[in-house]
Amino acid sequence: MDIVIRNARVLTMDTNDTEYERADVLIANGIIEKIGPDASVGIDTEGARVIDGQGKLVMPGLINAHFHSPVNFLKGALVDAPLELYMLYEVPPLQCQTVDGDYAYTRTMLGAVELLKQGVTTNHDDCFFVPVPTEEEVGAVMQAYTDAGIRASVTMCQVNVREYEKYPFLYDLLPDDIRTEMEEVPLLTTDELIGHYEQFIDKWHGTSGNRIRCSVSCSAPQRVTPDCLRALNDLSAKYNIPYNMHILETKLQRVLGQEMHGKSFIQYVKDQGVLTDRSVVIHSIWVDDDDIAAMAESGCSIVHNPISNLKIGSGVMPFRRLKQAGINIGLGIDEVPVDDGCNLWTVGKTAGLVHKIADPEYHQWPKEDEILEMLTRGGARSMGLQDQVGMLQEGFRADMLLIDLDTLPFTPLHNLKRALVFCENGASLKMTIVDGKIVVEDGEILTVDEPALRKKVRGYADQLERQLQEMTESADRLAPYYREMYLKATARDVGMNRWAGPMQP
Numbered sequence: 001m002d003i004v005i006r007n008a009r010v011l012t013m014d015t016n017d018t019e020y021e022r023a024d025v026l027i028a029n030g031i032i033e034k035i036g037p038d039a040s041v042g043i044d045t046e047g048a049r050v051i052d053g054q055g056k057l058v059m060p061g062l063i064n065a066h067f068h069s070p071v072n073f074l075k076g077a078l079v080d081a082p083l084e085l086y087m088l089y090e091v092p093p094l095q096c097q098t099v100d101g102d103y104a105y106t107r108t109m110l111g112a113v114e115l116l117k118q119g120v121t122t123n124h125d126d127c128f129f130v131p132v133p134t135e136e137e138v139g140a141v142m143q144a145y146t147d148a149g150i151r152a153s154v155t156m157c158q159v160n161v162r163e164y165e166k167y168p169f170l171y172d173l174l175p176d177d178i179r180t181e182m183e184e185v186p187l188l189t190t191d192e193l194i195g196h197y198e199q200f201i202d203k204w205h206g207t208s209g210n211r212i213r214c215s216v217s218c219s220a221p222q223r224v225t226p227d228c229l230r231a232l233n234d235l236s237a238k239y240n241i242p243y244n245m246h247i248l249e250t251k252l253q254r255v256l257g258q259e260m261h262g263k264s265f266i267q268y269v270k271d272q273g274v275l276t277d278r279s280v281v282i283h284s285i286w287v288d289d290d291d292i293a294a295m296a297e298s299g300c301s302i303v304h305n306p307i308s309n310l311k312i313g314s315g316v317m318p319f320r321r322l323k324q325a326g327i328n329i330g331l332g333i334d335e336v337p338v339d340d341g342c343n344l345w346t347v348g349k350t351a352g353l354v355h356k357i358a359d360p361e362y363h364q365w366p367k368e369d370e371i372l373e374m375l376t377r378g379g380a381r382s383m384g385l386q387d388q389v390g391m392l393q394e395g396f397r398a399d400m401l402l403i404d405l406d407t408l409p410f411t412p413l414h415n416l417k418r419a420l421v422f423c424e425n426g427a428s429l430k431m432t433i434v435d436g437k438i439v440v441e442d443g444e445i446l447t448v449d450e451p452a453l454r455k456k457v458r459g460y461a462d463q464l465e466r467q468l469q470e471m472t473e474s475a476d477r478l479a480p481y482y483r484e485m486y487l488k489a490t491a492r493d494v495g496m497n498r499w500a501g502p503m504q505p
């Protein structure tokens with residue numbers, strides 16, 4: 001036995017919703033060997049770490065089902081603007097800054113440490129590489145996750161169409177010189193991208209005892225060519241790995257679907273044969289009943305990112321209708337600059353609150369059990385890891401949290417699940433265990449020298465300030481055209497409203 005936790009309160013989050021007032025959890029070789037009252041009685045604990053669980057809760061580690069680590073250094077850095085303008089400042093299309101391996105490693109590690117210290121044991125990183133993936137940058141990202149001790153699935157989220165092809169009206173709005181500059185930005189062909197993926201999967205997928213995995217991403221269906229969209233799906237099928245796609249995050253994307261294909265992007269990906277039970281539909285806000293039916297039929301998962309949606313004004317996802325259709329839902333931070341942190345507890349709390357502004361029928365509001373399910377096994381299912389993590393069950397990987405119940409959020413304690421969703425913010429975390437290894441204990445990350453990491457990040461301050469300045473200047477030049485496009489799309493009647501306020505800005 002490697003770890004024995006005795007006499008803890010245990011919330012398994014299994015499908016029977018098993019809870020123990022007092023139980024033991026036995027961990028060996030990265031696996032949950034046994035859970036139950038007195039499970040440790042009579043076992044040999046020689047060489048094991050024995051933890052007194054009295055007054056503590058053991059629960060599954062949280063699963064951040066959607067993330068973009070390349071912007072981990074942009075906490076609190078970006079303008080408040082709707083997605084299309086926000087992205088302009090986040091990744092200016094005419095300003096392709098490559099980074100070295102050391103920078104990419106430090107950046108990824110910073111996010112991994114923040115996630116682990118707040119109880120996230122699994123991270124689905126939709127990682128993009130500007131302008132194209134290099135072995136150095138990809139390797140640095142994967143090495144950081146390996147060293148941090150977190151469970152991670154990572155994509156290469158690459159765009160392979162021209163900037164103006166991703167948006168409605170933009171081509172006509174842009175002056176010639178800007179259009180020409182957009183045409184000079186290097187793009188990967190489908191074959192090149194698939195080649196990068198094959199190498200990536202060959203080198204990294206299933207490493208560190210399957211803790212580190214690869215998955216596939218098209219970013220969004222309008223951001224790649226149709227043959228690329230299908231080739232990525234073939235790759236996802238070949239390796240049985242998730243296929244990430246941002247769909248109908250904004251009203252403008254609803255308009256774009258109509259303009260480009262005469263249908264919504266859900267119907268488009270369905271017709272392209274790429275909406276499957278491996279698909280991870282990120283956001284799913286501006287969807288209609290036909291879209292919901294198509295998603296339910298496909299068996300895809302959705303990742304809900306409510307703080308991101310609020311930060312950049314995307315609208316409110318129709319949670320209850322998606323849930324009633326039987327679609328699996330996980331929760332995501334999305335990225336550091338929209339969360340301005342890495343806290344999945346506050347994402348859960350926000351998911352518990354935001355749907356109330358969209359529906360006066362209080363029976364439809366998300367319940368604390370549903371929030372906890374999305375934070376754990378819903379996220380696991382979206383990553384294809386439902387047989388490994390997301391629940392505490394014998395034979396599952398040992399990813400779990402030890403939470404101190406002798407803290408203010410749990411005093412007095414009325415209802416455990418409600419307290420976890422609405423009172424706790426990660427500060428009561430005593431221990432994070434991933435794959436049977438203790439990676440955080442008493443507020444300290446054990447896999448990394450955190451003070452040295454923070455110092456290193458601070459060392460990038462001048463470089464970051466310079467980069468942000470250049471990014472802002474580059475984006476400012478394009479912003480008036482994007483605003484015009486945004487206003488034009490927003491003024492369209494698309495037969496639905498996902499904002500709590502009026503449709504017109």
Ligand SMILES: [Zn+2]
Nearest residue numbers: 068246282334
């Ligand atoms: Zn995203």
